[in-house]
Amino acid sequence: DGRIFKPGQGNNSYIFPGVALGAILFKAKHIPDKAFLLAARRCANFVTEKSLQTYARLYPRLKDIRELSVLIAIDVGNYLFKHDLATLHPEPEDKDMEMGSQAHYVTHNPQERRASDSNHRTHEMFIRQQIYSVEYDELINKTYSWPTKDMKHGFPVPVIERTSMDDE
Template sequence: MYKPGQGNNAYIFPGVALGAVLFCTKHIPDKLFLLAARMVAEAVSEKSLNTYSRVYPRLKDIRELSVKIAVEVGEYCYRHDLATLHPKPKDMEMFIRQNLYSVEYDELINKTYEWPAKDSKHGFPVPVLRRTSMDEE
């Protein structure tokens, strides 16, 4: 059974873009996409391929794969004088991890307080709705 996936949008572009943005590359050569595609292919285990017919790595591993691709993108860009971020970070993986987008937020709104029902209506008159002949029709 073959299950197609979003190879470019889900696996290739995030890692390549992460490396390109963080290392301020002059341009993105096609070679980087081939490099990323090979890394994605290598990330698929034999069991995943043969038992579950997966041609892409598991989604739970996608963030780590993007970090690995970004490291390789950075190495390639520094080797080929495409990176403009200087000096080159000593620990490229740590540099990437420090700049990853995080979906965890501090709570912006204070915990709500449940006002007693009597106090929550105090000072705010509640209008009385009257039925009209139009309501009955």
């Protein structure tokens, strides 16, 4: 139909982080090719219809990449335990947790969403507890006002003559 799609490279950004997260957390004996196929399928299913049709994106938005990595790690973890490739013991308790709530589990594929509503079992809580938080508190107080005498044209300028902060 004459549309131009924008391909990307899925290995470093989209596929490897989730596969590695699952392999490391569940202590895989080895990483089978199937893990990468599961990751590719999850990545493809994560692309919204709007992204595909309106923006011609073949990969999900980068802002969703952390969530995608968690979902790939869940798929990899489930596969590893199912095929006796995980050496993490005991198996995380939330393996039997029903994913009735869609609060953390996001999928854009309607068929996959129906399957996840009914009996999709995951290692989601275990994975989310292991992920490093990237949220930081502010280091600089935003309400600080520079003294007018230490400013030039509205911008703070350090005063070199002072020997201490107590000098006024």
